[in-house]
Amino acid sequence: MTAYTPLNALPYPQSTDTANLPLHLQSLAEAIDSRTVLRYGTAALRDAAITTPAAGMVVWLTSPGQLTHYTGTVWAPVAPVPVFLYNNDAGTTTSTTATDALTDAAGDPLVASFVAPPTGRVIVTVGALMINSTATTCYMGATVKKVSDNSVFLASSIDRAAMLYHTNRASTSTQFLVSGLVAGTAYAASPTYWTAANTTAPNTVTYDNRFIRVDPVL
Template identity: 35%
Template sequence: MTVRSAWHPPTGQTREDTRLAVGLGMASAGPLLTRAGCVFGGLQLTGTAATGMQARLSPGQVWIAGTSTGSQGGYPVTVDSDTLLTVADGHASLPRVDALVVRVYDNDYDGSGKYEAALELLQGTPAGSPTAPAVPKNAELLYEIAVPAGASAAKGITWASAITDRRRYTAALGGIVPAAGGAPHNGAYVGQYRDAGGRLERWDGAQWTKFIPNSVLVHTLDWGGTTTTSYVEVLPIDTLTSLAATFTAPPSRWVSLTFGAYTAADGDATAYISFRLRLQSGTEVLAPSDDRAAILAGAGRASISTCFPVGNLTPGAVYTVTAAYRSSVAGTRVHFDNRFIRVDPVA
């Protein structure tokens, strides 16, 4: 069959039809595949004692993606009460890593003779550097448990350090899904969003990138000066390096540049600090300009800074902004200390 509908024909709706229909409301992982994962907040695993071989899994729900065939659909699974789990004794001399999974058995696809969901503790292979067992088809990994050599009821597992949370999460279609410690989920489509540690990320077709890139701040306490009337990026008096900040342009195409210094000028000179903007390739985008400068006019000392918006950038492109300096009077020194550049992406 190439076209299906659910709760529509008077008879003949199959379980596969129903699963595919329910999956329409779930976050997508492909044309017919829904994103597997837990409902946030449930299925917490804790040891029943500080050391021992038993742990308790709290109630919760998980969506298992059927991966035996492309049209299998997904399975909503509920653990409706606390469940006590007992880990098998450890190897006499080698550690191992076990995996706790929620697994769906469906005889139509796996020939198991069963139609049920189960919590399973999969035993790993004891080894000097053990790894967790592979997750079978139609299952979702919840936790990995480090089982030390010789573990038993008399010498149990130290639960505070033994559990590695591998739960990953799902959401309704179009929802923002929390990133978690389980097997990574690639995005299903360009423009999909997720929450990664409180930061919004967007799938660009190849990787997850921060929706609003990080702000960038560079700073130096080096004092330097110049007597030239043309903008220079390296202060020829007392310094050897430039002050530069590299950033990634956000989707809005705009950033706010803030820059400044503790500044002094000899005689009647005016001190200017501006910036040069380049693409990562080295192509100049903006040259230093008095119209984009913080200025100290006249003798004395002062902290000066300015903020300048820069737009029409290419989203995702990498740019470098470099501080540039000049004096208004040839041969008269201007000084710059405590110099900084800050780049703030604009949402």
């Protein structure tokens, strides 16, 4: 009768077992297989191959280059790390509603892709060097979307925006907590830009040295 190791329950044959070396090696290989660091190209390929994951399984994903583990309920990053994006190409906007792309700026929109940690919470920070053409308030916020269907999880809002009311250039930033994310799910955060309406003169806002950072809350 096959016996098992005390720690990982790996099978090994007894002297009374049937003399079938290939079968015994197959049993051992299959038991070890799920305990190694598995490798898949994407989360979709992982989920298609591992239909009944066990808590503690570890998988490396080539895209986005991340080590994940199964918590017993979801796949989550083994060690979530901050995501930081920076763009030093200045651009402008006259929009009075939140937009994720500036005029005459390369590299927009900035998209900070991340996987929600087991807590379902991250801190989003945005900032830029900002200047108004008139004494009107301008804003920089962020929108968080679910990657799988591009649906908005948290819309950009004045309540969570960096603000400037001046015609002098100033560096401004803000950060806010995003909670209720589904652990192990891919999301994307993008900066947004807009200005308050000015009834006396056209208003153009310039943004430079822009950044967005997403920090997992563990």
